[in-house]
Amino acid sequence: MLQQNSLTQKERAYLKDALELENLCITKCSVYADQCSDHDLKNMMFSITKSKRHHANMIKQELGNSELQYQ
Amino acid sequence: MDHPKQFSPTSRNRLSDRDMLLDLMITEKHLSRLYDQGVLESTSSMTSNTFERLQADTHDNVRTIFTAMQQRGWYNPERAGRAERLSKGKQKQSTEFFDTTADSKYAVSSGTRRFGRRLSREQRPGKSGIFNNQKPETDFEDRQYRN
Numbered sequence: 001m002l003q004q005n006s007l008t009q010k011e012r013a014y015l016k017d018a019l020e021l022e023n024l025c026i027t028k029c030s031v032y033a034d035q036c037s038d039h040d041l042k043n044m045m046f047s048i049t050k051s052k053r054h055h056a057n058m059i060k061q062e063l064g065n066s067e068l069q070y071q
Numbered sequence: 072m073d074h075p076k077q078f079s080p081t082s083r084n085r086l087s088d089r090d091m092l093l094d095l096m097i098t099e100k101h102l103s104r105l106y107d108q109g110v111l112e113s114t115s116s117m118t119s120n121t122f123e124r125l126q127a128d129t130h131d132n133v134r135t136i137f138t139a140m141q142q143r144g145w146y147n148p149e150r151a152g153r154a155e156r157l158s159k160g161k162q163k164q165s166t167e168f169f170d171t172t173a174d175s176k177y178a179v180s181s182g183t184r185r186f187g188r189r190l191s192r193e194q195r196p197g198k199s200g201i202f203n204n205q206k207p208e209t210d211f212e213d214r215q216y217r218n
Contacts, residue, residue, distance in 0.1 A: 007115075007118060008112075008114055010112050011109070011112065011113055011114065011118050014105060014108060014109040014112060014122075015109070017105055018102065018105055018106065018109065018125070021098065021101065021102050021105065022102070024098065025095070025098050025099070025102070028094065028095065028098065029095065032086070032091040032094075032095065035085055035086070035091070036088055036091065037088060038088055040139070041088055041091075041092070041139060044135060044136075044139055045091075045095070047135075048095070048132050048135070048136075051128055051131075051132060054128075055125055055128060058121060058124070058125065059121075059125075062118065062121050
């Protein structure tokens with residue numbers, strides 16, 4: 001049964017796309033941070049990676065919550 | 072483009088620092104568009120808030136990358152019109168001024184002066200056309216109403 005707070009199909013699709021893109025961003029950022037020759041840019045990329053990890057967790061939580069409500 | 076490329080000394084197959092930042096910025100822009108759609112499509116306020124928070128963070132990241140690129144001279148969007156004015160000088164400014172007056176002339180000629188020209192000769196007011204024929208009828212109706 002679909003409860004009131006569960007996500008719609010569209011919302012789930014957007015969140016899944018976002019999660020994929022955030023994960024891609026994390027990979028890119030860490031690879032670029034390794035390759036980067038500028039120290040400041042390296043630090044910037046590490047901080048972006050950190051924020052991206054946080055985003056991915058947020059999205060996972062959102063998707064996970066909705067899965068629990070499908071029962 | 073005339074930006075200083077920074078190749079790694081070990082391999083020439085790597086991306087330059089500028090290309091890396093540009094790639095990250097484009098990915099962030101793509102994410103931002105996705106979150107915007109997410110906000111518009113979400114049905115519950117909770118999901119909408121999540122998308123908005125993610126969107127705000129994405130904007131912050133893009134701003135950080137943008138500033139870093141701008142500081143290094145890798146991303147310099149020109150101010151609108153400034154480059155043209157610098158290169159063409161006074162002549163360009165005078166045409167710009169002329170353009171604004173042309174707009175008002177257009178408004179006058181299309182709006183007031185030629186108004187009514189699309190009507191055929193018979194339909195124009197003041198000639199022997201439909202307007203002349205209609206006038207007595209309305210007068211007659213008015214008189215009937217008053218009586």
